[in-house]
Amino acid sequence: MVLEKISNPQKYISHHLNHLQIDLSSFKIVEPGEISPHYWILNIDSIFFSLVLGSFFLGLFYLIGKKITIGVPGKLQAFIELIFDFISSNVKSMFQGNNSLIAPLSLTIFIWVFLMNLMDLVPIDFLPFISKKVFDLPAMRIVPSADINITLSMSLGVFVLILFYSIKIKGFSGFLKELTLQPFNHPVFFIFNFILEFVSLLSKPISLGLRLFGNMYAGEMIFILIAGLLPWWSQCFLNVPWAIFHILIITLQAFIFMVLTIVYLSMASQSHEN
Secondary structure (H helix, E strand, O other): OOOOOOOOHHHHHHHHOOOOEEEOOOOEEEOOOOOOOOOOEEEHHHHHHHHHHHHHHHHHHHHHHHOOOOOOOOHHHHHHHHHHHHHHHHHHHHOOOOOOOHHHHHHHHHHHHHHHHHHHHOOOOHHHHHHHHHHOOOOOOOOHHHOHHHHHHHHHHHHHHHHHHHHHHHHHHHHHHHHHOOOOOOHHHHHHHHHHHHHHHHHHHHHHHHHHHHHHHHHHHHHHHHHHHOOHHHOHHHHHHHHHHHHHHHHHHHHHHHHHHHHHHHHHOOOOOO
């Protein structure tokens, strides 16, 4: 598709919305438009780029940590220190309590989500062209955070931590009381309270994942529409302004995901009596 002239914009746009998928029942690549009768389908491209970007983040920060100096820092070290101070100040202002996991978790979430979002600024036909030319792959999407499976998986991890710290800090009985005694502290309203609190609890990971997915999917879609519907000579007049504005979006979405994670874990770490 990426090697052909865009004569059919609808087909071009549809092609760019297809993931590189593999059917685990047969370990075969699913062709674009093919409907597999099995449920065990993996989006290989999203998983691959997520792991590559996560490894890049860990490797870079590890190397900077090994070469850190007490004196005048280099530009990269100074930039990393600014990020550390930024994350640390946000954690201290929002997390009520003392937990050694929160700051590293917040740093990981912010940088990892930012790097995944940053892939949206890569020209949409660049890596698909290489994958088609070199590896003969039928499809390729390079923005992991535009895949709802990735964003919901991350939010599910946050949800597990919410449950873990809620039960650890409050105890199972205290956690159950929180679900049944709020907002109306009366036995008559136990079931009603449980329904309200349970829905509120489930809405946290769902909204966390859907918010990131929706914003990044919309941003990716705009780039695809510009490339698919406009002539090549006029695309830069929209691509460049949108890319500049999109830098704010990808940073803001990473920050929001991090902030909501801190807030949710802070709420989970507060005892019911407080």
